[in-house]
Every structure is written in C-alpha cells, then in structure tokens.
Amino acid sequence: MDTISDDELIAMYRTGDADAFDVLFDRHYRSVYNFALYMLSDRGRAEDILQETFLAVARTAKRYEPKGCFRTWLMRIVRNRCLNSLEAERVRRDALAGAAAGAVDHADADPTPEQCVQARELSDQLTRCIAELPDRQREAIVLFAFECRKPAKPALHSLPPRAVEFVKSRGDATFYEPAGCDRCHGQGYRGRTAIHEILIMDDRIRQAIADSKDVPAVRDAAIQSGMKTMLESGLEKAARGITSIQEILRVVPFGPNV
Secondary structure (H helix, E strand, C coil): CCCCCHHHHHHHHHCCCHHHHHHHHHHHHHHHHHHHHHHHCCHHHHHHHHHHHHHHHHHHHHHCCCCCCHHHHHHHHHHHHHHHHHHHHHHHHHHHHHHHHCCCCHHHHCCCHHHHHHHHHHHHHHHHHHHCCCCCCCCCCCCECHHHEEECCCCHHHCCHHHHHHHHHCCCCCCEEECCCCCCCCCCECCCCCCCCCCCCCHHHHHHHHCCCCHHHHHHHHHHCCCCCHHHHHHHHHHCCCCCHHHHHHHCCCCCCC
C-alpha cells in the first residue's frame, strides 16, 4: 500500500479496511511523535499525544475532506493537543504553587504577549516544516538494527494460538531474530517503533456492553468487527522485518487463548 495516497487510505478506512489505518499510522507516527516531543520535551507525554492524535483521526475520519491535505490536518490535530497539554501543565503548576504559598498572583506567571506571539510563530513554522517532510523519513528510528539481524524460523510450539495462525498465514514471509553487533551493544535492537490497538465502537460492541458481558466477550465482539489486536499489529511488523517475534511477545501481554 506504499503507493496509495493518504486520502485514498482514509477512504479505504471509512469502508472498514483496518489495514489502511495501519498504513497511515506507520507512515506518519514518527512525525507526530517527534513534533510532540519537541513541543513537550517529555517522552511519556509525547507518547500520550501520539495515541490521542490517532484516536482522534479514527473518530473523525468521516469528517475529513479529501483535498490532498491529510498531513496538514494531522499535524494540526497534534499541535492543538500539545498546546492543550502545555496549558494544562501550566495550570497544574500554578495550582501547586498556589497551594504551597497560600496565595499566588497568577498574572505574574503568565507569559507576556510577545512571548505568546513568538511561541505561536515557532509552533506554526515547525508544523509547516514537519508537514513538508517526505512520508518515508530517512532517519533511523526503527526497532530492529538491520545490519545485525538474521533469518529465523519461528518456533510454533512456543507461540500463542493467534501468533501461530498469523505465521502460518504468512508462509512467504521471512522472520528475523537479533544477532547483535557493536552498534547495538550486542542486543540486536535500537530505537523504538509503535504497535497499537484501536477499538472503534459499532453496534455489535455496543450490544455486547449492553448485555453486561465480561471483558473477554466484548473483546471477542471487537475482533469479530475487524479490530486488529496489539499482538497482530506487532506481528505485522515482525513479518516486515522491523522487529522480531520474541520482542513482540516480550512487550505484549497474552493469555492462553490469545
């Protein structure tokens, strides 16, 4: 799907194609995360903004107008969420300071009009620069160090049932495991990539919740409605050589029926 435009992927997602959303996520999550990290200077908050941004995309996809401006629309979402986060943090700090001092003149802590203008101009400039980056960034922000990986046949007996089904369905895929080198300090990994699980409410899921079914039953209803689980999202990346199955199973919780 690498040659399909963002607008075409959004249209496909609207018709229920979950894979199209995965491609959009893989194509843009680095820019979203890097922008949030620049704005917030906090990895944890940047990861939260990353999740919030793509949840917003999933929820508002039907309202997006296909004009070839998906990336601009996406960066506007992440920018607004970063500004909201900064404002919430400022309010929190003011409240803590007020509690400690007994009384605080909040007007003194507010930025000057000149500072507000400079911050907004900087944010707008950064948004435009990021929006102009190519979809496939050249920076090495990947989980697997390609120069020290080696092909490995998955040990099906040690995998959960869904992972076994996935591996068998990808008969032509080459899976890898870490070999280690000096650059990765013998670990076989560097950097990070994202795996995700997004639940979109539909009538089947609403009915399962209304029937007071337990969490596994609601989850099963979501999977029947086409939700891709976090395990499946990770295995997709393993099949593409981005990471290893061992690493996915290390970070994704799974039970005997997964």
